[in-house]
Amino acid sequence: MKAPVFVFILLHLVATALCKVKSDTIDENIVNAKVERKIDISSHLVKTSTSITLENKGSSSVRSFLFSPEPSMQKSISYIGASSKDDKEKLDVSPTSVAGKSDQVFYRVTLRSPLAGGKSTVVEVEAVFSHVLRPYPSEIAQAEKQLVVLDSNLFFYSPYSTASQTTTVVTANSNVESYTKTKPVSQSDTSIIYGPFENKPPFSEATLKVHEENNSPFLTVTSMERVVEVSHWGNIAVEEHIDMSHTGASLKGSFSRFDYQRQQDGLASIRSFKTALPASARDVYYRDEIGNISTSHMREMDESVEVELRPRFPLFGGWKTRYYLGYNVPSYEYLFSKDDHFALKMRFIDHVYDDMVVDKMQLRIILPEGVKNIELKIPFDVERQGDQVHYTYLDTLGRPVVVLNKNNLVEQHIQDFELHYTFQRLLLLQEPLLVVGAFYLLFLAVIIYVRLDFAITKDEAKESRMRVAGLIDEVQSTHDRRSALYQSYDDAINKFKASKDAAAFSASRKKIDADYKQLTQQIQNLQAQLKTEGSEASEKVAELQRLDTQYKEQVAMAIMAAEKLVAGKMGRQQYLDSESATSSKCDDTYKKMESLRAAL
């Protein structure tokens, strides 16, 4: 399985390489009129910035020119970028090759406007090299300082001839052990200036060696895996797995905690470093394979969240460590949408520490389930591995994972990539519905199990009990309805007393009577059924019926009294007396009935 994929990737790589690297020729007409070069070796990186004044001696205009890093450093180039001096605009830089110079690396810098014959322009080229500074001596004791050597080219390495050039080397501090003394040279504080040198032919070389003290952290991320998990519920989770090691001079002899703690030596060691996370980062965690690393501090600032990370142990030369750093960011800052089209715009790599070097990096973007038509836009070349599938909570088909690899990255690579894809919004509901469905099925199963009888044998007594319980429930509900009718009687009487409308009263009475009869009959039937079941509740129901008859009698009396009152056959005082008598009796019976009903 793996081999075909590998072959495929290889083919893919070759194909892209063939497409990208078009062959160029060296244009004899271009001359570097003036070159000012600055080599910064104050950190563990070598940063060169070169200001080139290009002159077109020919007659035809020139669209682009070639830039070549010096041979000794060609393999360690991490980043190259160019801009024109006048308007600070970025220029397009792409790798290329030159016929007859196949062992050399060339970059073609495309100018913004063609350079006409006889004209000149100024271009700034910036390049960053990693792992160029060599610790010398390569092993130091804990208390010693770290010394490093730079081996470089004294002259500007160019396919064109150079008329005039100067080179400035910026060192970490003024402690420079030795440096190449090719005249003219001058040293002041932290810089060594060579030149000007006049009229050098193309590809001219001479040794430049600087041996300086450099205690800046020689920290290298040997491999990094960045996982971005996008959730359309509003969150993007980022986790970085980082393997790092101290690539400076390795520690010679023993490590003494006592000296380290008391005398604060170990200048070249790394105690802690700072990582800047996006300002909206929440729930930051810092852990490794064996748990949480408790030595970190977090500071929220306006533009970013700064995390001070302290590895479990200080890193001396040659020591390694590994950790994960993870956080959440809200998706509205990075995810843009139009209908079903979405665009994720995030950093390819984020800040790990100042002047960082990442040897190997893999970015895995986990997209929601059901995402289609994935398209990637990225400002620099990366190798895109075949998409993978990731399964996590409640996934059925799996989430597509975009895997991107790139080697040798530095701070300049902190740039945004864009990932376009389509996603149906309704799919967002799939997982909640899945959960709801699962619970629904569970409850359904329980209901079926509880309600249905799966026993092979029949339990008569139990069934009878259940039937009785059902009947009693029915009696209770019927009785409740009947009790409600008592209230209707009262209401009817009151209404009658107020309106004195005999016809309406008798009509409503009839209606209630009918209902009442029906309910009473129903209870009677139920009682009969209970009796056949042999339940003692039947007697209670009979008692209930008896009480009900009493109650009904009182109601009838109340009706009669009301009719008499309306007809004027009864005095007001007399009526009130009889009413209070009946109502107290009613209440009494009602209470008895209720307690009986409850005791069923």
Place this chain on the structure above:
Amino acid sequence: MSRLEQLNDPLLIIFHFLWRLLIEATLLRTGSRAAISMRKTQGTWGLQWLLRMSPDKQDTLLKMAILSVAAILSFSTRLFSVLRFESVIHEFDPYFNYRTTRFLAEEGFYSFHNWFDDRAWYPLGRIIGGTIYPGLMVTSAFFFHVLNHFHLTIDVRNVCVFLAPLFSSFTTIVTFYFTRELKDASAGLVAAAMLSIVPGYISRSVAGSYDNEGIAIFCMLLTYTLWIKAVKTGSIFWGCLCALAYFYMVSSWGGYVFLINLIPLHVLMLMFTGRFSHRIYVAYSTVYCLGTILSMQISFVGFQPVQSSEHMAALGVFGLCQIHAFVDYLRSKMSNEHFNILFRSLVLLVGSIAFGAAAVATALGKIAPWTGRFYSLLDPSYAKNNIPIIASVSEHQPTTWSSFYFDLQLLMFLFPVGLYYCFTKLTDANIFIIMYGVTSIYFAGVMVRLMLVLAPVMCVLGGIGMSAVLTTYMKNLDNPLKKEKKSVKKLESNYPLKNEIASCVIILMTAFLLFYTYHCTWVTSEAYSSPSIVLSARGGDGSRIIFDDFREAYYWLRHNTPEDAKVMSWWDYGYQITAMANRTILVDNNTWNNTHISRVGQAMASPEEKAYEIMRELDVGYVLVIFGGLTGYSSDDINKFLWMVRIGGSTDRGSHIKEWDYYTPQGEFRVDKEGSPTLLNCLMYKMCYYRFGSVYTEGGKPTGYDRVRNTEIGNKDFELDVLEEAYTTEH
């Protein structure tokens, strides 16, 4: 971190709230019959809805509610350490279990079974598959695979961390069924609620304490429940289930020996009390035969169930069962006289044959001699005198009275109450719980560790007692609805102040239960929720300082030593080094090879040149020692040193190491100037105090002041000749 701190207090409140709910619900249930007739008086909506249901449904609902609250409570109360620190494995043994579980989850059962671990016991190695109880690992690997099958991506570590709390929820539920079989449902509920927070059990089952005991208690109670069920019904079905539960128990903990002795004891006791019946015959025969065959499938147990003396009681009772049944059969067929003659001769014959067979088997070595750990159960002083390695473990020490109260509190007083109620209504099942209670209280007195076995039975008996008291007095309370029926009251006028006494008792019991809750929560949060791998202390300004030095050291080893480096350390740290640093070690917490440990002890106790020879012999690359004199961490290697000396001197090759050489003439163990020169020049001393002589640890004290032993060290300026300081952690 500060956010987690804040969480703590709400957590406590939630616990108390849950618990109060639990008590109220329990009280409500006990009095639910009375409550049903209170319809009109309590007019709140919630209760109306509840009371409208039929009593059966109410009963089920209340039971379910109380049980689930108890189960949730027992899970959540164990999460203190996860919330305070992180989701991390605690202690020493759990790290080994974690490592093996990871192996099992990744490599599958068969390669786990055949796993030869070359990371431990260098150069001997260890056959992991055949020397552990795999139940725990198989359980968590099972959970891991099931969850991941449904794409619930949870990693092995989290499964391991949360397994013990999960199983204590299960235990809570099983306790309910167990107690219900013994008495009734309300006693079951009280017992379940008590078990959910009993500190004696929590101490071994907090989140992260991933040890055999975590699931073994569940298995044990499950086996008991099924055993009671089998005894009650006399059905083979329940007997088989019980045997299966017993198999699970055997696969998960060495403590199964307690179980296989308790069940025969129960049967024996039933025989003595004349309660032996066909039911018990069927139950025990099934359980013993099936259980023994099943337990022999565990490769670590092997043929022990038929060979070692610990299992002989079970076998003997099994034989006795057959004889008893046979005798019963004969008795039913013969006249009394004939039977008596036969009985006597049979007893004599069988007795002498059995005795002779046992003697011969012991002489031939077929029955393994009693292992040391078991001896120390019967005779607390046995281990101390004979096997230093057993005595050196703190959890094998006898229990103190205070720790009984600390771990059980109220249950200590409810235990006799429960026993009383059991004796008043003696049944087959009750005899079992009485036997269990009495034996386990003895064992818990012998070894701190066995407090764990005692805690459940305490809860069961406590639950029975509490529930019986409450039901008795609940009935005596005046029912608000029955007030009209004055006549009933008159009849009982020979019991003055009935209502008042009942209320007093109930209020008192409620108060006891509340105090029990507070105590348990406090104990859990203070004593049992720190993951020993991370230490924390309060700084001068009240902020929390975390000492994470163990992991600092292990992580350094993991990343900055060669893959095949051999690390020498005292055996306590063995499991952690293999799990966290992933390096080869000489000895670990398994302690199966006394001579090897002794060799390491000798190296630690010897002067440098001698130690160098031993270390070359053992091919040691790194030596790890833990020293707490700088911060005042008292369980460091200097305090364990005497054990190293004793164990080192306990074998032939280490006979030159005498414990007395390390004491002062007065017989004291001192590290200052008075200390014995042997001590002041041995490897351990030199490694711990290397360059310590120039460190100021406390204001107003001279340099090299040891904060654990509160002395200035005796030997200050020395150099290590054969070793080199590779790495030292911060504290």
